[in-house]
Amino acid sequence: MKPAPFAYAKARSLDHALALVGAEPDAKILAGGQSLVATLNMRLSAPPLLVDINGLGELGKVARRGDWLEIGALVRQRDAERDAEIARSAPLIARALPHIAHPAIRNRGTIGGSVAFADPAAELPACVVALGGELDIRGPNGRRAVKAAEFFKGLFETALGPGEILTAIRVPAARGDDRFGFAELARRQGDYALIGLAAKARAAGVSLRDFSLVYFGVGAMPVRARGAEKALADGDIEGAVAALADDLRPEDDVHATAAARQHLAGVLLRRVIGQMRGASS
Amino acid sequence: MSERFCDIAMTVNGEAVEERIDARKTLADFLREDLALTGTHVGCEHGFCGACTVRVDGTIVRGCLMLAVQCDGSRVETIEGVSDTGEIADLQAAFAQRNALQCGFCTPGMLLTAQELLASDAAPSRVRIREHLSGNYCRCTGYQAIVDAVEAVALARNAKR
Secondary structure (H helix, E strand, C coil): CCCCCCEEEECCCHHHHHHHHHHCCCCEEECCCCCHHHHHHCCCCCCCEEEECCCCHHHCCEEEECCEEEEECCCEHHHHHCCHHHHHHCHHHHHHHHHCCCHHHHCCCEHHHHHHHCCCCCHHHHHHHHCCCEEEEEECCEEEEEEHHHHEEECCEECCCCCCEEEEEEEECCCCCEEEEEEEECCCCCCCCCEEEEEEEEEECCEEEEEEEEEECCCCCCEECHHHHHHHHCCCHHHHHHHHHHHCCCCCCCCCCHHHHHHHHHHHHHHHHHHHHCCCC | CCECEEEEEEEECCEEEEEEEECCCEHHHHHHHHCCCCCCCCCCCCCCCCCCEEEECCEEEECCCCEHHHHCCCEEECHHHHHHCCCCHHHHHHHHHCCCCCCCCCHHHHHHHHHHHHHHCCCCCHHHHHHHCCCCCCCCCCCHHHHHHHHHHHHHHHHHC
16 A cells, blocks of 8 residues: 655754654654554554654764663664674664564664554563663653653553654663573564563672563563562572463464463573573673 | 655666655655656565565665655665666576576565675575575565575675685
């Protein structure tokens, strides 16, 4: 299908973009467009105006700021994949990026777009939650930062209000004793995950503590598996796998049954624990 | 200014193009309908099949997920242009020799995607070839012959270096 008619405006600056979306409450921000244009083509969405923020160089930077790594919303997924600073300071994100769709899509798709679109099966929302990250937002009332855990509100729903633009994601820079794990299952490389898991922990001697386990593809938004985290803190992997029965509420869909997803959640947990116990995290 | 119709200027296969277009027109439709470059195919129109793959400023993109208006000021290359320059003549010959195409619908996208892989990785493994081509559907060949062709070209290009 083809998109319904819309007007198009190319923003010259972030302030210009804010003015444009401020004047048209139903406007959509066009970043990489890899989800948005598909929804336009299918007429799942028919905004009166697209505000194109491609070209706003100020949103396209990766910077280490003290103990935090900041990734501009417009950084392309493919560029992020090759970025040495992201590999060093956010290895969990670096590991997740190759799982996002296919090369031609990552060439356009952006870090901020993936987070703001909030697809429940997407990798980056789970990563920023697992890392305890923050999202930088600009809007009519200025700047604000929202914790990743509070940003995702439901199916494709976020804390972004009318006229607001996600400008950057920020995650604590990896420390030497941090351990990360990432795994997902999809029928074909690059397809949306049937289920996936982004995880972080801290090494204390030979054991791991401070687990953060965030599943994606099993609910309306990233799901933290707190029961499993608690069991793992006691070193109880079997208990953690069992706890997933209470932590997760997967549903049936055309891709997999709830029972299959529940089973696969345990498979991923064991894989990810194996990764985190490995020397190189 | 926000407009439903926009003036754009770009180069397509090295030739300057200036048009006034509907903002909602995808790059793939613009190439096919306005420029009669029908080697770019339109399949699923939501990013899954890869038949619409073209190059914009040197990197492959989905022609159905980029608006033509976004290509203002860009350098666009289609299968026609890349064929004419001879850049992928060896890949095209290998596809023909190994029956890596049957109906040909996926072939332009497949070739451009394979070419991007070979430009960044001179000796990709078969697994890597499959991963890189994972976003391009072929409903005829079963992929085996396509992977064979890409692998053969990688080896042949390395032998020439």
